[in-house]
Amino acid sequence: DTGVSQNPRHKITKRGQNVTFRCDPISEHNRLYWYRQTLGQGPEFLTYFQNEAQLEKSRLLSDRFSAERPKGSFSTLEIQRTEQGDSAMYLCASTQFGTLIRSSSYNEQFFGPGTRLTVL
């Protein structure tokens, strides 16, 4: 396993178009997180899945955003009717949740390289 992967790495789109990003987590990880990072800021939580269930959504996730994780494997994040304010780096992270023993890697989130979205 080579870690968390995200595609595409870069996406340029025109305002009003729909875009979809994909995240492939580390295979044995049951939790998957989406974060958004704007220029000069730290990543901000958007939503997360445990297996195929979406358990929490941030208020940052407007109704134009939707995320899925069918079968608890890869996840997609779709933005409809993109706006210039959506321009950001979208990061995906995964972790194995639920281990009884707090090992040295307990709850460590492993990040993908991100998808950089530019809305013109």
Place this chain on the structure above:
Amino acid sequence: AQTVTQSQPEMSVQEAETVTLSCTYDTSESDYYLFWYKQPPSRQMILVIRQEAYKQQNATENRFSVNFQKAAKSFSLKISDSQLGDAAMYFCAYNSPQGGSEKLVFGKGTKLTVNP
């Protein structure tokens, strides 16, 4: 709500010298973790070091160590013998098992420049 504050937008250090990055946080939870993540230019974020709040001993990972002051809610990162490859954005982050999601809350980051 939990917050993480990094008051140094940029720092610089000479190669082989030591630098300390500052971080403060605010939380009312008793069980939590603190992290320092490194984000090199155009590369993915990687974990540098983590600290469990219930542990009094400061975490160390090779040249990286933390100064965890729980009462002051302070969590600084010390990089010893700085190397050119240490140049990156460094983010301080927090999460807690008590919240359910264990989502990470990040500071705004500190850009570290290492001068040869």
